[in-house]
Amino acid sequence: MFKFGDIIVAIAVIAIVLLIIIPIPTFLMDLLLTINISLSLIILIIAMYIKEPLQFSIFPSLLLITTLFRLSLNISSTRLILGNADAGNVIEAFGNFVIGSNSIVGIIIYLIIVVIQFMVITKGAERVAEVSARFTLDAMPGKQMAIDADLNSGLISEGEAKDRRKKVQREADFYGAMDGASKFVKGDAIAGIIITIINISAGFAIGILQKGMEMTEAAAIYTNLTVGDGLVSQIPALLISTATGIIVTRAASESNLGNEMIKQLFSQPRALYIASGVLIILAFTGLPPLPNIILSGLLSFMAYTLQKTIKEAEMEQEIRDQGNEADEIRKPENVMSLLQVDPIELEFGYGILPLVDANQGGDLLDRLVMIRRQCALDLGIVVPIIRLRDNIQLKPNEYVIKIKGTDVANGEIMFDNYLAMNPGTAEGDLDGIKTVEPAFGLPAVWINESQREKAEMMGYTVVDPPSIIATHLTEVIKAHSAELLGRQDVQKLLDNIKESYPALVDEVLPKILSLGEIHKVLTNLLKENISIRDLVTIMEALADYGVLTKDTDMLTEYVRQSMSRAITKRFINNKKVKVITLAQELEQTIVDSVQQTDYGSYISIDPQATQSIAASLMKEIQKFMSIGEQPLILTSPMVRMYFKRIAEGVAPGLIVLSYNEIDPSIEVQSIGMVSI
Structure with missing residues (x-):
C-alpha cells in the first residue's frame, strides 16, 4: 500500500471531484460517510499525539482534501435527498437519533452545533493561525542570527546549523500554509449552513409540488433528512476544526497533548487544595451538597497523593544528583576536556561586546561567517569554527587572536570611531589620534563620525571597527592557514x-x-x-x-x-612584470650546496656566502620598493625552493617564483640581480 501511496492519493482526489458530478447509490453514500467520520477521528487523534506541529506538516494540504471530500458528499447527499427523498441509512439514522419525534428540537440542536463550529472553534483557530504565521515570519531573522551565533561560537556543528535552518524554514512554511488553510474550515462551515437551508426549503417545495406529499409529511421527511445530512457533515467538520485548533495552539514539547495536559494541570497540589476548599464552601451555600462534597474529597485525595509523590521524587533526585556529582569528579573525561585546544580564538575586552551582540546592532558574527566563506574561495580550505570569548583581563577595547591557544596577533580599537588610512593618494592631514592599522601595520588616524565624509573626500580609506577586526582576523588566518589544515581536514577535502x-x-x-x-x-x-x-x-x-x-x-x-596559470594570476596583475633574477654563479652555488638524504633534501651553504646573498637581496628589494613595485624573485625551477628558504630569513613573505610557474603570455623584465 505504501509503495503505491502516491498513485492511491492521486486517484482518491480525482474520485472526490467526480463525486460532485456522478450520482451514487445510497449504499455507497453510507460507506463514504462512514469513511469521512473515520478519517476525521484519525486526524483529531493524530493532532493530540504529535509533540510538535511539524510532525504533521501535511495537515494544511490534508485540510483542503478533507474539506473538498465533505463538500462533494454534501452535494451527492443533496441530490439524493431532493431527488429520491432517501439519502441512505447513515443520514436517516442521524436524523432520527437527534430529532426523535420533535423536528423543532432537532433543528435547534443542529443550529447550536453549527454556531459552536463556526463562531467558536473555527473562528478561534483561524485567528490563532493568522497570529502564529505573522509571529513566526517576524521571528525568522532572529532565529537565523541565533543559529549563526551558535555556529560561530562552536556550540553546534555545520550539520546541526543546517538542520536548524531547515526547521526554521519549515515552520515558516507550515504556519503560512495554516493561515490560508484555516479559511477552508471557515468556508466549509458557511457552505454547510447554506446547503442545509437549500435542502429544507427546496425539499419542502419538491415534496409538496412534485411528489404530492402533505405539508406535514414533507416537513417531517425533508427536515429529518436535512438535519441528518447536516450532522453527518458537521460532526467530521467539528472534529477537524478541533484538530486545527490543537495543531496551531500546540507548542513543541517532549510528550503528547494528553500527557502534557495531565502533567501540567495536576502538577500543583496547592491549587487542588484550594479548589477542594472552595467546593466545601459552596456545599453550604444552597448548592447540592453531595456532588460538591464528593468532588472536594476527590481533589483533596489527589492533592495529598501528588504532594507525597513530589517529595519522594525530590529526595530520589537529590540522592541521584549526589551520586552523579561524585561520579563526575572521578571521571577521567573531566581532565581530558581541559586538553582541548581551539584552532582559532578571538578574545576581546568588554568594550567590544556591542560589536558581537546582534541586539545592539553588532554584525561581527555575520562577518565571521563571511570570513570563512572568503577563505574557502581564496585558499580552498574550510576554516575551523572561530571561538569568541570575552576576557576581562584585556583592556576594554583590546582584542587578541589566538591560533591553537597561542597569541599571534592583537589590536585595539576606538569604539564609535573610524580608522582613516592614506592609500598614498590622499591630500591633506586629518585631526585625530594617530595609530597603526593592525592588519598591515600602515599609519592611520582615528577620527569621529563628523569627519568621515571629509576624510573620504580627501581620498582616505575609512573603515569601521568591525571591519578592522574582520580584516585583521582574515590576514591572520591566511598567514597561518598551513597550521590550520590538519590531516582530518585533508581527508574531508579528498x-x-x-x-x-x-x-x-x-x-x-x-x-x-x-x-x-x-x-x-x-x-x-x-x-x-x-x-x-x-x-x-x-x-x-x-x-x-x-x-x-x-x-x-x-x-x-x-x-x-x-598550477602556473593560477599562480600567475595570483601574483602578477599585468601582462608585464618586473622581477629580480639570480646571477648564474649564485644559482650554481645553490645547486652544488644541495644535500640529498633518505628523508629529503636540504641546502648546506657557507655562512659568509649566506650573508653576502642576504645583503645583495636586501639591496635589490629596497631598489624595487623605491619605485613602488612589489618585489618578485624569478629563479630556475631547480633553485626556487632552496632560495626561498634563504630568503625567508631575510624577507619573510617574499614572493619567489620559477620560470615554469609564469604563464608564457607574460612579458618578464629583469631590473635587478642577486649575486654572491
Whole structure:
C-alpha cells in the first residue's frame, strides 16, 4: 500500500471531484460517510499525539482534501435527498437519533452545533493561525542570527546549523500554509449552513409540488433528512476544526497533548487544595451538597497523593544528583576536556561586546561567517569554527587572536570611531589620534563620525571597527592557514572531490602517496599563499609525479608548475612584470650546496656566502620598493625552493617564483640581480 501511496492519493482526489458530478447509490453514500467520520477521528487523534506541529506538516494540504471530500458528499447527499427523498441509512439514522419525534428540537440542536463550529472553534483557530504565521515570519531573522551565533561560537556543528535552518524554514512554511488553510474550515462551515437551508426549503417545495406529499409529511421527511445530512457533515467538520485548533495552539514539547495536559494541570497540589476548599464552601451555600462534597474529597485525595509523590521524587533526585556529582569528579573525561585546544580564538575586552551582540546592532558574527566563506574561495580550505570569548583581563577595547591557544596577533580599537588610512593618494592631514592599522601595520588616524565624509573626500580609506577586526582576523588566518589544515581536514577535502573524481583519488591515495604526504604538499602550498581550491589539478600532478619521487618538497614544485596559470594570476596583475633574477654563479652555488638524504633534501651553504646573498637581496628589494613595485624573485625551477628558504630569513613573505610557474603570455623584465 505504501509503495503505491502516491498513485492511491492521486486517484482518491480525482474520485472526490467526480463525486460532485456522478450520482451514487445510497449504499455507497453510507460507506463514504462512514469513511469521512473515520478519517476525521484519525486526524483529531493524530493532532493530540504529535509533540510538535511539524510532525504533521501535511495537515494544511490534508485540510483542503478533507474539506473538498465533505463538500462533494454534501452535494451527492443533496441530490439524493431532493431527488429520491432517501439519502441512505447513515443520514436517516442521524436524523432520527437527534430529532426523535420533535423536528423543532432537532433543528435547534443542529443550529447550536453549527454556531459552536463556526463562531467558536473555527473562528478561534483561524485567528490563532493568522497570529502564529505573522509571529513566526517576524521571528525568522532572529532565529537565523541565533543559529549563526551558535555556529560561530562552536556550540553546534555545520550539520546541526543546517538542520536548524531547515526547521526554521519549515515552520515558516507550515504556519503560512495554516493561515490560508484555516479559511477552508471557515468556508466549509458557511457552505454547510447554506446547503442545509437549500435542502429544507427546496425539499419542502419538491415534496409538496412534485411528489404530492402533505405539508406535514414533507416537513417531517425533508427536515429529518436535512438535519441528518447536516450532522453527518458537521460532526467530521467539528472534529477537524478541533484538530486545527490543537495543531496551531500546540507548542513543541517532549510528550503528547494528553500527557502534557495531565502533567501540567495536576502538577500543583496547592491549587487542588484550594479548589477542594472552595467546593466545601459552596456545599453550604444552597448548592447540592453531595456532588460538591464528593468532588472536594476527590481533589483533596489527589492533592495529598501528588504532594507525597513530589517529595519522594525530590529526595530520589537529590540522592541521584549526589551520586552523579561524585561520579563526575572521578571521571577521567573531566581532565581530558581541559586538553582541548581551539584552532582559532578571538578574545576581546568588554568594550567590544556591542560589536558581537546582534541586539545592539553588532554584525561581527555575520562577518565571521563571511570570513570563512572568503577563505574557502581564496585558499580552498574550510576554516575551523572561530571561538569568541570575552576576557576581562584585556583592556576594554583590546582584542587578541589566538591560533591553537597561542597569541599571534592583537589590536585595539576606538569604539564609535573610524580608522582613516592614506592609500598614498590622499591630500591633506586629518585631526585625530594617530595609530597603526593592525592588519598591515600602515599609519592611520582615528577620527569621529563628523569627519568621515571629509576624510573620504580627501581620498582616505575609512573603515569601521568591525571591519578592522574582520580584516585583521582574515590576514591572520591566511598567514597561518598551513597550521590550520590538519590531516582530518585533508581527508574531508579528498572525500569531497571523490564524489566527482573517485578514480583520481583512489589512484593517489593510498596507492602512490599517504595522507600525510598529501597533507605536507598542501601545507607547502599554503605557506606560500597558494590556493589549494583546485584540488583536482593538484591530485593530477601528484598522480603523475608521485611514482617518481616521495620527496614532498619536490612534489610541491611539480604541483606548482602544473598550477602556473593560477599562480600567475595570483601574483602578477599585468601582462608585464618586473622581477629580480639570480646571477648564474649564485644559482650554481645553490645547486652544488644541495644535500640529498633518505628523508629529503636540504641546502648546506657557507655562512659568509649566506650573508653576502642576504645583503645583495636586501639591496635589490629596497631598489624595487623605491619605485613602488612589489618585489618578485624569478629563479630556475631547480633553485626556487632552496632560495626561498634563504630568503625567508631575510624577507619573510617574499614572493619567489620559477620560470615554469609564469604563464608564457607574460612579458618578464629583469631590473635587478642577486649575486654572491
